[in-house]
Amino acid sequence: MKVMDFALKIGAPMIGINDSGGARIQEGVVALGLYAEIFKRNAHSSGVIPQISLVMGPCAGGAVYSPAMTDFIVMVDKTSHMFITGPEVIKTVTGEDVEFEELGGARTHNTKSGVAHYMGHDEEDAIEYVKSLLSYLPSNNMDPAPAFPTVADLEINDTDAALDTLIPDSANQPYDMKKVIEAILDDGDFLEVHALFAPNIVVGYGRVEGHSVGVVANQPMQLAGTLDIDASEKAARFVRTCDAFNIPVITLVDVPGFLPGTDQEWNGIIRRGAKLLYAYAEATVPLITVITRKAYGGAYDVMGSKHLGADVNLAWPTAQIAVMGAQGAVNILYRKELAxxxxxxxxxxxxxxxxxxxxxxxxxxxxxxxxxAVIPPHDTRSHVVRALRALRNKRETRPPRKHGNIPL
Structure with missing residues (x-):
């Protein structure tokens, strides 16, 4: 706790390494009280200093809540485990028979629960990922993110030119949005976050002219790029993290809408999808949006639209911005005529x-x-570079309040 207090006092990132079986039973309520002291410090440090948790072994019971309150959780495949209740207690109470790895292993929390943000194949890989994360993050919310300023060469290269033929002729055919991300970022270097969870949206960090940026992008290769509950919450959390630490957000849009279905509706897509709306609307960092193809219905609004406060919105000539797709619209508007x-x-x-x-x-x-502006695809990087230059000293404030009430 002294280390946590000191990190907050001097504005230094906090890295927690977790490898523990939990509280000592014989210490009783004293252990529980000290857990809560740690949780309180996690909460007070949130948005002030970056907090990263390295789970290198077991992390069970109440101990899991400290990593859960940090900005990033990194786990190690087949070594890390996180759960509130262990397999033996679960079997006793509910009759379910589940192994440690299936219940709370690194793969489970990276693919199913979304609790973890990266799965290292070994401890060294996990540590290297944390180092890479820190290279994009500032020491605290008052400092700028680490930068290695360079002047971008805005001449059109082969990577830029390839974007002109990236969008397929058929609106229903997918393409890899990561190619657009790589074309925009310096040297194509992209550190993906939450890569194994909700792959229909891609988030991560890169640099433009040596300055840190966050990227949020629909991925047409997965679920046609639709927004579902997991994708909405994943992107909302990422946008808020970038906003807390003064990192501009670049949004790449190809979204046909929210994923339909009773499963989504009954599990709260209205409330949980609103988190992404909230995240963009409250952000004060530079926001740049590029629409590559579809931007339909409410999902158009959600994905960093001008109406939510984006600073620069660009579109490719292939962009389709409408209430809904042509097929659905024609079926509704011309039902009688077609009959x-x-x-x-x-x-x-x-x-x-x-x-x-x-x-x-x-x-x-x-x-x-x-x-x-409607821009040719090969000019995307040059427009993004110029927009970020113009927005580098952006200052925006919000009305004074204790805190907002995000739809949790």
């Missing part, structure tokens, strides 16, 4: 084409100032 026509398929194709020309494009949004 009465002799050749409904031909007429539907004509109406879809008309809808795409009239509505599913970036130019209407640009006319109204919702998009600042």
């Amino acid at each position: 009465d026509t002799k050749n409904p398929e031909k007429r539907r194709a004509e109406l879809v084409s008309e809808y795409e020309d009239a509505f599913a494009n970036p130019f209407i949004a640009a006319e109204r100032g919702y998009v600042d």
